[in-house]
Amino acid sequence: MRMLINVPETVVADALRGVAAAHPELTVDVENRIIVRRDAPVAGKVGLVSGGGSGHEPLHGGFVGPGMLSAACPGEVFTSPVPDQMVRAAAAVDSGEGVLFIVKNYTGDVLNFEMGAELAEEEGVQLAKVLVDDDVAVTDSLFTAGRRGTGATLFVEKIAGAAAEEGAPLERVEALARRVNEVSRSFGVALSAVTTPAKGSPTFELPSGELELGIGIHGEPGRERRAMMTSREIADYTVDVLVTDRPPSGPVLLLVNGMGATPLLELYGFNAEVHRALGERGVTVARTLVGNYVTSLDMAGCSVTLCEADEELVRLWDAPVQTTALRWGR
Incomplete structure (x- = not known):
């Protein structure tokens, strides 16, 4: 095992200590495992809290800051955070305007955020919850009932976060988050398997010269395995899956995301092919984001x-954001 770690048991705590050292604009509670924007709670503003297993960085801690999340709850690697983390995060960001929990559709996350919401409500926090389930690869997986939550989480957190920053009430922020999820679709491809610190070896077998179409962000099986394809072929396959599942009736926001070990040189080349494939199918791209944002440790792939976006969603996407992983405007 070749990893830049001390021991698997402390990898999350060590990373949080590093985040705290690098980003004084954040309050990082290493012991209780929550990351909070330092100015929280912000008067008159809805709080946004998300989280999930570590190993998908910068999701979610890298999206904490003005214009996006108020707090994030990192769990152990590929393991849901616990309800106490959500309760502490909600209390830390609640200004009296309510808190929205953004939850990816994985069984552990759903159950623990539900319990956390109940406990926070008992302490007087007004709560709303939005489930992200955008992955079209499979209907059910090893970790979910229904579609998995993946790349659309970034769009939900950014757009809902922008609305909250503008002072929108909880009901409006929740409605926008649900709307973004409803008009978003994702599909992933693995070129190599993922290795977790605890296991120290690949979590599944992917023979040399093959790829997995429809992979999950924890290495869950996808739709099928094929012999290695070119960037152009992968783009055509992926775009066909996405536009068949939900044909866009207008411009889209596009995220071309790396799984953690794919160089930007390859991602930008793949982005060119995705733009070509979308254009050939009559889909207009309003905005594009390329990079490693919703990752799976050391998995190679994309x-x-x-996200079908009208003028309002594009405006909220363009609104200023100041987080460790996304920064524009102002």
Whole structure:
């Protein structure tokens, strides 16, 4: 095992200590495992809290800051955070305007965020919850009932976060988050398997010269395995899957996402092919984001997320954001 770690048991705590050292604009509670924007709670503003297993960085801690999340709850690697983390995060960001929990559709996350919401409500926090389930690869997986939550989480957190920053009430922020999820679709491809610190070896077998179409962000099986394909062929396959599942009726926001070990040189080349494939199918791209944002540790591969966006959603996407992983405006 070749990893830049001390021991698997402390990898998350060590990373949080590193985040705290690098980003004084954040409050990082290493012991209780929550990351909070330092100015929280912000008067008159809805709080946004998300989280999930570590190993998908910068999701979610890298998206904490003005214009996006108020707090994030990192769990152990590929393991849901616990309800106490959500309760502490909600209390830390609640200004009296309510808190929205953004939850990816994985069984552990759903159950623990539900319990956390109940406990926070008992302490007087007004709560709303939005489930992200954008992955079109499979209906059910090893970790879910229904579609998995993947790349659209970034769009939900950014757009809902922008609305909250503008002072929108909880009901409006929740409605926008649900709307973004409803008009978003994602599909992922693995070129190599993922290795977790605890296991120290690949979590599944992917023979040399093959790829997995429809992979999950924890290495869950996808739709099928094929012999290695070119960037152009992968783009055509992926775009066909996405536009068949939900044909866009207008412009889209596009996320071309790396799974963690794919160089930007390859991702930008793949982005060119995705743009070509979308154009050939009559889909207009309003905005594009390329990079490693919703990752799976050291997995090589990519995912594509489309979010059909009207003028309001594009405006909220363009709104200023100041997080460790996304920064524009101001």
